[in-house]
Amino acid sequence: FWSVVFLCVAPKVSLSRLGELRNRAKFIGRSCKEVKDRYGQAEDGLYYLTTSTGVVYQTFCDMTTAGGGWTLVASVHEDNIYGKCMNGDRWTSQQGNNANWPQGEGNWANRKTFGTVEAATDDDFKNPGYYDIDAEDMSVWHRRFLHLYGGNLYYLFHRYPVEYNVGKHLSDNGPSIPIVYDLGDKESTKMFYSPNTKGETEGGFISFRAINHERAATAICSGVKPKGGNVEHYCIGGGGFFPEGNPLQCGDFTGFAWSGYGTHIGFSVSKQMLESAVLLFYR
Amino acid sequence: FWSVVFLCVAPKVSLSRLGELRNRAKFIGRSCKEVKDRYGQAEDGLYYLTTSTGVVYQTFCDMTTAGGGWTLVASVHEDNIYGKCMNGDRWTSQQGNNANWPQGEGNWANRKTFGTVEAATDDDFKNPGYYDIDAEDMSVWHRRFLHLYGGNLYYLFHRYPVEYNVGKHLSDNGPSIPIVYDLGDKESTKMFYSPNTKGETEGGFISFRAINHERAATAICSGVKPKGGNVEHYCIGGGGFFPEGNPLQCGDFTGFAWSGYGTHIGFSVSKQMLESAVLLFYR
Amino acid sequence: FWSVVFLCVAPKVSLSRLGELRNRAKFIGRSCKEVKDRYGQAEDGLYYLTTSTGVVYQTFCDMTTAGGGWTLVASVHEDNIYGKCMNGDRWTSQQGNNANWPQGEGNWANRKTFGTVEAATDDDFKNPGYYDIDAEDMSVWHRRFLHLYGGNLYYLFHRYPVEYNVGKHLSDNGPSIPIVYDLGDKESTKMFYSPNTKGETEGGFISFRAINHERAATAICSGVKPKGGNVEHYCIGGGGFFPEGNPLQCGDFTGFAWSGYGTHIGFSVSKQMLESAVLLFYR
Numbered sequence: 001f002w003s004v005v006f007l008c009v010a011p012k013v014s015l016s017r018l019g020e021l022r023n024r025a026k027f028i029g030r031s032c033k034e035v036k037d038r039y040g041q042a043e044d045g046l047y048y049l050t051t052s053t054g055v056v057y058q059t060f061c062d063m064t065t066a067g068g069g070w071t072l073v074a075s076v077h078e079d080n081i082y083g084k085c086m087n088g089d090r091w092t093s094q095q096g097n098n099a100n101w102p103q104g105e106g107n108w109a110n111r112k113t114f115g116t117v118e119a120a121t122d123d124d125f126k127n128p129g130y131y132d133i134d135a136e137d138m139s140v141w142h143r144r145f146l147h148l149y150g151g152n153l154y155y156l157f158h159r160y161p162v163e164y165n166v167g168k169h170l171s172d173n174g175p176s177i178p179i180v181y182d183l184g185d186k187e188s189t190k191m192f193y194s195p196n197t198k199g200e201t202e203g204g205f206i207s208f209r210a211i212n213h214e215r216a217a218t219a220i221c222s223g224v225k226p227k228g229g230n231v232e233h234y235c236i237g238g239g240g241f242f243p244e245g246n247p248l249q250c251g252d253f254t255g256f257a258w259s260g261y262g263t264h265i266g267f268s269v270s271k272q273m274l275e276s277a278v279l280l281f282y283r
Numbered sequence: 284f285w286s287v288v289f290l291c292v293a294p295k296v297s298l299s300r301l302g303e304l305r306n307r308a309k310f311i312g313r314s315c316k317e318v319k320d321r322y323g324q325a326e327d328g329l330y331y332l333t334t335s336t337g338v339v340y341q342t343f344c345d346m347t348t349a350g351g352g353w354t355l356v357a358s359v360h361e362d363n364i365y366g367k368c369m370n371g372d373r374w375t376s377q378q379g380n381n382a383n384w385p386q387g388e389g390n391w392a393n394r395k396t397f398g399t400v401e402a403a404t405d406d407d408f409k410n411p412g413y414y415d416i417d418a419e420d421m422s423v424w425h426r427r428f429l430h431l432y433g434g435n436l437y438y439l440f441h442r443y444p445v446e447y448n449v450g451k452h453l454s455d456n457g458p459s460i461p462i463v464y465d466l467g468d469k470e471s472t473k474m475f476y477s478p479n480t481k482g483e484t485e486g487g488f489i490s491f492r493a494i495n496h497e498r499a500a501t502a503i504c505s506g507v508k509p510k511g512g513n514v515e516h517y518c519i520g521g522g523g524f525f526p527e528g529n530p531l532q533c534g535d536f537t538g539f540a541w542s543g544y545g546t547h548i549g550f551s552v553s554k555q556m557l558e559s560a561v562l563l564f565y566r
Numbered sequence: 567f568w569s570v571v572f573l574c575v576a577p578k579v580s581l582s583r584l585g586e587l588r589n590r591a592k593f594i595g596r597s598c599k600e601v602k603d604r605y606g607q608a609e610d611g612l613y614y615l616t617t618s619t620g621v622v623y624q625t626f627c628d629m630t631t632a633g634g635g636w637t638l639v640a641s642v643h644e645d646n647i648y649g650k651c652m653n654g655d656r657w658t659s660q661q662g663n664n665a666n667w668p669q670g671e672g673n674w675a676n677r678k679t680f681g682t683v684e685a686a687t688d689d690d691f692k693n694p695g696y697y698d699i700d701a702e703d704m705s706v707w708h709r710r711f712l713h714l715y716g717g718n719l720y721y722l723f724h725r726y727p728v729e730y731n732v733g734k735h736l737s738d739n740g741p742s743i744p745i746v747y748d749l750g751d752k753e754s755t756k757m758f759y760s761p762n763t764k765g766e767t768e769g770g771f772i773s774f775r776a777i778n779h780e781r782a783a784t785a786i787c788s789g790v791k792p793k794g795g796n797v798e799h800y801c802i803g804g805g806g807f808f809p810e811g812n813p814l815q816c817g818d819f820t821g822f823a824w825s826g827y828g829t830h831i832g833f834s835v836s837k838q839m840l841e842s843a844v845l846l847f848y849r
Contacts, residue, residue, distance in 0.1 A: 045336070045337065046336055046337040046338065051684065053611065053612055053684060054611065054612040054624070055612065055624060055682070055683065055684055056624070058337070058338060058339070079388075079389075080378055080384050082381060082383040082384055083378040083381075083384065086377075086378045086379075087370065087377040087378050087653065088377070088378070094652075094653040094654070095646055095649040095652045095653050095654070096649075096652075098648060098649075100648040101646050101648055101649065105645075106645075106688075110685065110688040110689070111682075111684050111685040111688050111689075112681075112682070112685045112688055112689045113682055113684075113685065115395075116338070116394075116395070116396055116411075117338065118334065118336060118338055118394050118396075118411060119393065119394040119395045119396065122389075122393040122394050122395055123393070123394075123395045128682075128684060131684075328619070328620065329619055329620040329621060341620070341621060341622070362671075362672075363661055363667045365664060365666040365667055366661040366664075366667065369660075369661045369662075370653065370660040370661050371660070371661070398678075399621070399677075399678070399679055399694075400621065401617065401619060401621055401677050401679075401694060402676065402677040402678045402679065405672075405676040405677050405678055406676070406677075406678045
């Protein structure tokens with residue numbers, strides 16, 4: 001089991017609907033889990049967290065789903081599928097499709113932060129929790145897995161760099177972890193992806209550092225495990241270079257509009273998915 | 284009457300001159316109006332505000348002009364009139380002039396925020412007040428108008444999207460609202476714009492979502508109401524595509540340097556205006 | 567003597583190693599010097615500072631080196647030496663190499679801020695201390711020099727604009743100030759730069775607004791004083807246009823990879839320096 005909950009295809013308004021959110025400056029912790037455990041806070045909403053060095057930030061805590069204590073640490077949003085590795089492609093490259101910059105922005109494995117919690121469904125988002133929250137703050141049945149990878153995505157992507165030409169498809173992919181669904185199931189997740197890639201994926205997993213046929217690396221395949229090398233159609237984020245159809249695959253949502261914008265035919269995902277944001281939580 | 288006060292052609296140093304600004308962490312409210320009414324704060328300066336979800340931010344409150352209680356929520360600044368929809372054109376597009384991205388950055392109608400209050404006259408600026416402050420926080424004679432458009436610019440631009448090809452000049456423009464001048468008057472405002480457009484504008488208004496001859500949409504015409512379709516010479520911000528002279532009009536200050544940088548001849552505005560920032564306040 | 571301490575070639579992990587950093591919200595001051603003097607704080611770590619207008623921010627205080635009281639106000643990091651004045655070149659230009667935009671981003675002499683303290687070694691960084699901290703906060707033997715230039719880099723670069731075509735190499739350079747080494751010495755500093763420029767520099771100085779043969783302006787030469795006009799190989803940051811080899815020199819680390827990436831031959835610096843961040847502290 002894996003401690004990242006994906007609310008993929010999140011409705012644009014989801015965060016603003018989440019109850020009577022209040023400023024809770026007194027209940028500060030290293031993670032939502034700590035806030036919940038230490039202070040008994042049970043309401044969804046914004047809380048103050050602190051990093052180990054004392055940087056204070058606000059983020060959203062899901063205190064009710066599956067036991068609560070989930071910290072929103074990041075979101076991935078494709079602002080413009082026609083802009084290929086341009087401004088706004090922070091999880092890939094904002095400097096074009098360039099083989100000389102194989103890791104691109106490198107935000108999967110650095111301490112840069114961007115975006116805001118209130119715009120997390122409108123924009124890319126990454127807060128200090130991404131690199132600061134560790135296995136100490138996890139519940140028991142999650143700790144075992146995270147222990148292997150250092151406790152968070154920051155360390156996972158240090159071990160499995162998201163970088164062009166780092167390896168071969170399937171053989172050099174990062175880990176695929178079984179997931180528990182809070183919403184939907186294996187089949188409903190696959191439905192959102194493109195028709196042509198259904199046969200290439202296995203539902204019920206979250207996969208990391210998936211490599212495509214042309215040796216380009218993507219970062220996260222939400223809900224599926226790749227069984228082939230067309231990963232750019234169902235995995236998000238990536239390094240700084242995608243050779244095939246240069247620069248068509250270069251962007252936060254890679255080749256999600258390969259057969260047209262939101263057409264849901266061929267290699268294109270649904271419009272609903274193309275315009276969504278992928279939210280990442282830790283616990 | 285309209286509740287946005289435009290301090291157009293603001294001197295670069297204006298914010299730093301505004302009195303003995305102090306940290307006022309105790310007097311927190313949803314808007315400057317609330318801070319003034321609830322705590323009797325009467326000094327211009329930085330105050331802490333909070334959104335409905337508890338995001339805390341600092342911004343400048345004008346507590347003295349026309350009754351006070353004005354919240355600085357945004358500013359529009361053209362960093363480089365030669366950079367056509369490049370980095371820094373946050374109120375238009377930072378990804379070039381592109382018909383496939385008709386709404387561009389979309390910042391007129393999303394929850395992204397950027398810039399800082401102290402750099403508001405040097406840089407684009409947008410804080411959570413832009414989308415969070417609503418008619419509850421307005422004085423009586425303003426409430427009536429804002430009620431029509433949902434209480435702030437965020438909702439107004441949801442109703443009137445700033446997007447290429449959304450309609451025709453004049454017939455599909457958004458609202459033009461009569462304004463009350465705190466400084467200057469109808470004629471002095473028009474003087475700053477280009478000579479060639481004086482006949483095309485009527486002073487004493489603020490106008491929204493003005494469309495040009497080529498179906499490009501601009502966001503705000505400060506101080507004037509368009510009477511024709513050359514709106515790119517006196518209206519700011521916009522969507523992601525301006526067909527005429529591609530890409531010359533694409534940028535936060537659109538076609539303000541059409542007849543040379545700050546020449547104030549033909550279709551060019553004065554140097555003073557080109558280098559200014561437009562500050563937006565709510566009450 | 568000069569009050570800016572350069573920790574050039576800072577190890578990527580340096581900030582996170584710096585002791586038991588704690589949130590110290592009670593000990594607020596205008597600078598680390600003030601926090602140290604007023605509250606007797608002697609531990610390295612993050613502290614809250616405030617600007618004169620009341621903007622509150624966190625930054626790193628070095629409370630132990632050479633008497634302590636050093637405020638981290640900025641860092642310069644080259645994210646992609648192959649991206650010539652593209653995204654991420656905040657200390658130069660993010661809009662290409664362009665003679666029509668001679669000052670580029672202008673961040674050396676404006677109030678924009680960017681980056682975060684925890685990512686200061688991974689990313690460009692500039693906080694309000696850059697423009698807010700002044701000579702009042704300096705120790706006696708530093709005050710004399712800073713007085714000449716207005717108390718900080720913000721004022722220094724107002725007096726010596728970092729702008730293409732502002733003058734001629736050597737004759738129009740800004741000041742070169744003798745430095746005291748906390749680590750390393752004249753010779754070890756020069757070793758990091760390229761072999762071909764050793765004869766052109768004199769160690770033991772920090773220099774500002776150094777101009778090259780082609781009239782391009784760089785911002786800071788850390789550890790050296792130029793004796794010629796190839797300053798793009800040992801000075802960082804700059805204006806918006808570098809004529810020679812257009813656009814090869816345009817970027818935060820200018821021509822540091824002129825003879826290949828990290829080769830340390832010809833005009834290239836070492837890989838260690840190319841991948842470092844330059845941290846700027848005030849006192």
